[in-house]
Amino acid sequence: MPVAQFTSAEWLALLQHELLLLAAVFFAIGLIDELAIDITYAWLRLTGRAKPAEVGSRGYALQDLSGMAAVFIPAWEEDTVIGPTLAHALASWPQDDVRIYVGCYRNDPATIASVSVAARGDDRIRVVIVGADGPTSKAHCLNRLYQALCDDETRLRAKAHMVVLHDAEDMVDEAALVTLDRAIWHDDFVQLPVMALPQSDSPWIAGHYSDEFAESHAKAMVVRDALGVSVPGAGVGSAIRRPMLDRLARLHAGEPFASASLTEDYELGQRICALGGTGRFLRARTHDGRLVATRAFFPSDLSAAVRQKTRWTHGIALQGWDRLGWRGTLAERWMTLRDRRGPLAALVLAIAYILVLSAILSQVSATAGFVAPLEPSPMLRGLLVFTMFGLVWRLLARGLFTGREYGVKQGLMAVPRVLVSNVIAIMSGRRALAAYWRSLRGAPVVWDKTAHHDHPSLALPKAAYA
Incomplete structure (x- = not known):
């Protein structure tokens, strides 16, 4: 379809597709990073080097x-x-x-x-x-x-x-x-x-x-x-x-x-x-x-x-x-690099949550017949499958580590608490960028204690x- 014939709804679907591809790429990179840590830790456990x-x-x-x-x-x-x-x-x-x-x-x-x-x-x-x-x-x-x-x-x-x-x-x-x-x-x-x-x-x-x-x-x-x-x-x-x-x-x-x-x-x-x-x-x-x-x-x-x-x-x-x-x-x-990924991770998480809401609205619109859904490309489909696998893996790991120290109840609660962690990360990432900008303009360092x-x-x- 020529670009000039795209409707506003179709432009929105295209934007959603590209943002989803961007987020999926960054999530995939992050998951590869976490899998590298997990594999190294598993090797340390098998060789006894991770034993307290x-x-x-x-x-x-x-x-x-x-x-x-x-x-x-x-x-x-x-x-x-x-x-x-x-x-x-x-x-x-x-x-x-x-x-x-x-x-x-x-x-x-x-x-x-x-x-x-x-x-x-x-x-x-x-x-x-x-x-x-x-x-x-x-x-x-x-x-x-x-x-x-x-x-x-x-x-x-x-x-x-x-x-x-x-x-x-x-x-x-x-x-x-x-x-x-x-x-x-x-x-x-x-x-x-x-x-x-x-x-x-x-x-x-x-x-x-x-x-x-x-x-x-x-x-x-x-x-x-x-x-x-x-x-x-x-x-x-x-x-x-x-x-x-x-x-x-x-x-x-x-x-x-x-x-x-x-x-x-x-x-x-x-x-x-x-x-x-x-x-x-x-x-x-x-x-x-x-x-x-x-x-x-x-x-x-x-x-x-x-x-x-x-x-x-x-x-x-x-x-x-x-x-x-x-x-x-x-x-x-x-x-x-892992230590300093916070602001970028906060941005990608914010985009991901916006896309979740956008996807829900798009699905409702498609069901009502207002617009035909834009099919994901093969690359995006593969990335989504990989990131979904990675998400399940990360949730299981979080629950297992928490449960080992605090018991089964806390281990189960750790899974939905990931959402809380992400929301706090998004909010603090935005505030950190603003605070950093103020510091570049000469704001003094003070003890912002809890x-x-x-x-x-x-x-x-x-x-x-x-």
Whole structure:
């Protein structure tokens, strides 16, 4: 049919066909990428290289450390959760060689008071006041804690052998500190898994974090570790060997943490690798099967989840491209590309959902006889079959990984929660692009933190994490 004779409905069908082809191509590329990760993980499982290390139970957790361990916890407006966090950490880690440095801001008296109450009677907690009104950036607070540690080391004439990073809302694992203490002698950076605990009042928003971390920290991060590429820091359950932290500080005017970065935790692992340091993602289980991991509640409402993921996407995918560039081996660049695909994935997902609605309208119109449906080309038909197979595969994998950590019910819920993950990804991708544009025009980097109201150690029975 000549182009001039196309009706508006036929033009719409043609546009729908081309957009569908575009989305199908990108989905196919993404599925090939995921299948490569799945095949590598399956090979690691078959060869035994993906098997978690085994550590002792409570007796193991009570073992002495091989030196002083400094724990850094930056805190801004965390008076609701910092008390339970410190109480649980002190009870879980009774070793005398632990020093917990909590960074508070001078204009946040409520958090300072909460930390002071928790520190009463236990000299293992050190309250460090940031000499600026908050919030600055999380890295700025961490750099102040580093300075306080250096001052203490000079005064005590004793040096820590590792620094462990945690957030103010974390529930630490009792075996984590000894596990990190043993591992840090072999690598410059060690990252433990993170478990986003399900919340009964937010089965969909908070629950989608459980699904994503269960799969990522049981499969993708295991593959990264096996490939020997850089291990991105999660900001919690991360240990850095003390000499490496000093090395970073010397190279960056005394500040080992990147104050200008929105995701200084992710960047930390990259910078250590760039200096020739070694990183490790360490999965370990106790004799009774408990995963040694940091447990926490993640945002339970849509706006907070979108804000958090906006910061992640902005910092890792957009700002990280500017700050870190592309470097390393082919495997390193592959993982970097996976880390930075967020904005493009959000765009393709948005197009896909629009096409689903458009397809429904087109089918209704075709059924009513208003317009003849445009038949997909053989290439598009083949791509759709492949992507449908890939979608089913991805849903099964998500459900299996979630079910393994949280039980059958959560595993089944993980399948429909993929829709929630996608919607949040689309919304945060759009906001990240807008935020990045503002940063290019000179907008300052500030701590766009998530508000925390509940702590797992108070909300859950001990059996849930012990």
